[in-house]
Amino acid sequence: MATTEVQAPEAPGDGALQRQALRLRQLDTRARVRAVVVVVLLAFCLFPMPSILSLYYVGAMTQVTVYAIVALGLGVLVGRVGLVSLGQAAVLAMGAWVAARVLFATSLPYPLVLLIAGLVTMVLGTLVGLPALRMRGLYLALITLMLAGAISVVLATTNFPNGGGGFLGYNGNAVHTPPIRRPGIANSDPAFLRYSIVVAILMFLFVVWHLRTRPGRAWAAIRQSEASAVAAGINIVRYKLWAFALASFVTGVAGGLLAGADRYLYSIDFQTQDSITLLAVVLMGGIYSIWGAVIAALLLQLLPQLLNSWGVSPYWLTVLFGVGVLQVLTTAPAGIVDQMPRDLARLGRLLARPFRQAHPTGPAGGAQ
Amino acid sequence: MPSWQNFQPFLVIGLALGGVYALSGVGMVVLYRATGVLNLSFGAVGAMGALIAWQAINSWGLPQGIAWLICVAFAAVLTTLYGLVFGAALAKRDPVVKAVATLGLALILLGVMDLLWTTSGGASRSLTLPTDSSGFQISSLTVDWTQVISLGLGVALTFFTAIFLRVTRLGTAMRAMANDREITAMLGVPVTRVLAAAWFGCGVLAGVAGLLLADLVALDATTLTFLVISSLAAALIGQLRSIAVTFIAAIVIGVVDSMITPINSITNYRDMTPFVLAVIALLVLSGRSTVSLERGGI
Numbered sequence: 001m002a003t004t005e006v007q008a009p010e011a012p013g014d015g016a017l018q019r020q021a022l023r024l025r026q027l028d029t030r031a032r033v034r035a036v037v038v039v040v041l042l043a044f045c046l047f048p049m050p051s052i053l054s055l056y057y058v059g060a061m062t063q064v065t066v067y068a069i070v071a072l073g074l075g076v077l078v079g080r081v082g083l084v085s086l087g088q089a090a091v092l093a094m095g096a097w098v099a100a101r102v103l104f105a106t107s108l109p110y111p112l113v114l115l116i117a118g119l120v121t122m123v124l125g126t127l128v129g130l131p132a133l134r135m136r137g138l139y140l141a142l143i144t145l146m147l148a149g150a151i152s153v154v155l156a157t158t159n160f161p162n163g164g165g166g167f168l169g170y171n172g173n174a175v176h177t178p179p180i181r182r183p184g185i186a187n188s189d190p191a192f193l194r195y196s197i198v199v200a201i202l203m204f205l206f207v208v209w210h211l212r213t214r215p216g217r218a219w220a221a222i223r224q225s226e227a228s229a230v231a232a233g234i235n236i237v238r239y240k241l242w243a244f245a246l247a248s249f250v251t252g253v254a255g256g257l258l259a260g261a262d263r264y265l266y267s268i269d270f271q272t273q274d275s276i277t278l279l280a281v282v283l284m285g286g287i288y289s290i291w292g293a294v295i296a297a298l299l300l301q302l303l304p305q306l307l308n309s310w311g312v313s314p315y316w317l318t319v320l321f322g323v324g325v326l327q328v329l330t331t332a333p334a335g336i337v338d339q340m341p342r343d344l345a346r347l348g349r350l351l352a353r354p355f356r357q358a359h360p361t362g363p364a365g366g367a368q
Numbered sequence: 369m370p371s372w373q374n375f376q377p378f379l380v381i382g383l384a385l386g387g388v389y390a391l392s393g394v395g396m397v398v399l400y401r402a403t404g405v406l407n408l409s410f411g412a413v414g415a416m417g418a419l420i421a422w423q424a425i426n427s428w429g430l431p432q433g434i435a436w437l438i439c440v441a442f443a444a445v446l447t448t449l450y451g452l453v454f455g456a457a458l459a460k461r462d463p464v465v466k467a468v469a470t471l472g473l474a475l476i477l478l479g480v481m482d483l484l485w486t487t488s489g490g491a492s493r494s495l496t497l498p499t500d501s502s503g504f505q506i507s508s509l510t511v512d513w514t515q516v517i518s519l520g521l522g523v524a525l526t527f528f529t530a531i532f533l534r535v536t537r538l539g540t541a542m543r544a545m546a547n548d549r550e551i552t553a554m555l556g557v558p559v560t561r562v563l564a565a566a567w568f569g570c571g572v573l574a575g576v577a578g579l580l581l582a583d584l585v586a587l588d589a590t591t592l593t594f595l596v597i598s599s600l601a602a603a604l605i606g607q608l609r610s611i612a613v614t615f616i617a618a619i620v621i622g623v624v625d626s627m628i629t630p631i632n633s634i635t636n637y638r639d640m641t642p643f644v645l646a647v648i649a650l651l652v653l654s655g656r657s658t659v660s661l662e663r664g665g666i
Contacts, residue, residue, distance in 0.1 A: 084464050138462075139650060150640045150643035150644060156636070277475070315479045318475050318476075322478075322479060324472075326454060326469055329469045330457045
């Protein structure tokens with residue numbers, strides 16, 4: 001971050017090298033500190049947190065975990081590749097449907113069901129991506145919006161599987177329908193939260209691995225300019241489809257978790273509006289950092305529960321998300337994940353100003 | 369298969385809805401051509417206008433005519449304000465950014481509507497226009513004047529917009545802006561004023577469409593906000609370019625959606641009509657090129 005080069009006139013040779021080394025070491029320490037913080041946070045989320053929280057917030061955090069994966073997939077599409085999708089909630093619904101159907105039909109182990117849900121959703125999502133490949137930004141966003149609308153109409157009719165027979169697995173007459181199965185090791189709510197966090201960590205690592213290797217570089221090139229990506233020998237059709245496949249896969253896995261978290265799925269819970277809200281929070285969280293996905297999920301799933309318990313109407317959130325979208329698009333493209341530390345640093349500098357006046361030769365602050 | 373008799377009332381409903389979809393679709397196309405913004409908040413603005421009109425009639429005791437005027441004025445002023453503030457701020461951005469920004473406005477309005485006009489406890493509202501109660505008969509079929517007005521407005525608006533764009537100075541300026549904004553500005557067209565006029569016109573249409581749909585469908589924030597998708601589908605079939613095709617597509621969407629209702633086997637899927645038609649249109653009409661020269665993303 002601290003890239004301000006202080007030009008020292010007397011020592012251009014050795015001194016510069018030393019400073020370079022010092023800066024590298026600082027970066028190294030910073031990365032190490034960050035890694036430690038992340039590990040400690042994750043450990044806290046995995047071990048004490050599910051036991052401390054009330055069941056109400058355990059449920060909310062499970063939803064946060066699920067939606068962090070969804071937001072991650074959408075963030076990759078929008079932020080890394082530049083493909084705006086307005087239909088991710090429908091993709092999540094597909095994943096949940098497939099997982100529920102498989103869970104009722106078979107006694108396969110849960111991880112395998114998650115994998116199946118991810119793979120089936122991946123195929124469906126890539127099919128959506130196939131025609132979308134020749135569309136530019138706006139048209140792609142609109143076709144995904146239209147497909148999401150169509151899927152929600154279909155789901156409203158077919159409903160989610162509830163243990164009935166046939167291909168759809170829906171029994172409209174049943175009074176007592178069985179809940180969707182959970183993994184044997186994670187039957188209680190806190191245990192399922194831990195299970196979800198583990199799956200989410202795996203999904204995050206999977207995505208980060210993509211971003212750090214060849215596909216990530218190809219996506220960055222495509223986002224900058226498709227023409228120069230082609231000129232650089234990147235097969236843009238393949239990598240765009242890859243992005244759709246990856247986003248749909250992780251969203252499908254998230255759908256599988258959602259099926260186990262909710263235990264009963266209703267088509268009325270999956271509306272076209274959700275896809276739009278999802279894009280809004282992903283933009284607000286920050287699309288250029290994977291942590292933006294976590295913030296997006298907290299905004300989408302934890303904040304309503306907090307407001308609810310404080311007696312504030314959750315509709316204020318819809319207003320907030322709308323304002324957030326406008327703000328992100330006009331002034332803060334990198335979202336909260338980028339804005340918050342900068343604002344805090346600015347606040348810190350502001351607070352430190354009275355003290356710093358005693359040392360007028362102090363460091364010149366951070367970036368810029 | 370139901371007989372033709374069963375279809376007749378749905379044909380009338382479908383034509384009326386199609387007329388309003390055409391009204392909205394044409395408004396969206398003209399705005400998109402003139403400003404480069406696909407206004408996805410069209411439905412939300414109209415919905416809020418209709419709810420304000422409902423409030424004006426039922427709590428403030430204003431006469432209906434004034435309430436409708438308030439609705440249209442609200443929609444027009446809000447849309448123009450948005451256009452002048454955010455339309456200008458995002459003028460140089462990608463079309464998808466501009467469209468997503470209007471979704472931001474739609475979310476704000478949705479939230480405000482849910483806060484001010486709660487639907488908790490099953491509260492439902494309705495807005496009935498006086499033209500509902502009178503009508504005429506065509507053989508055995510009753511047609512009320514609201515339905516006639518809806519279709520009539522759709523037809524008239526499409527017709528007059530086409531003429532307006534071709535004949536008037538402002539219309540010519542809008543068409544010029546659609547082609548190239550920079551050159552238009554250089555030729556001395558007052559760009560900001562033309563943009564404001566386009567936004568204002570779009571807002572008026574949003575208000576009128578909101579009133580009519582509140583009467584024809586339901587006075588419900590979410591329903592009205594997302595009904596815009598039907599008009600959007602029509603506009604997409606017109607490639608966000610052709611007013612005539614948008615009009616025809618809107619009528620077809622309205623009629624097909626409505627006519628499927630009595631067919632039991634697929635009646636549940638009737639609301640897919642706009643989506644399916646729009647997806648097919650997008651697939652068939654979208655360009656063949658696989659490489660775009662624009663920078664993608666937000």
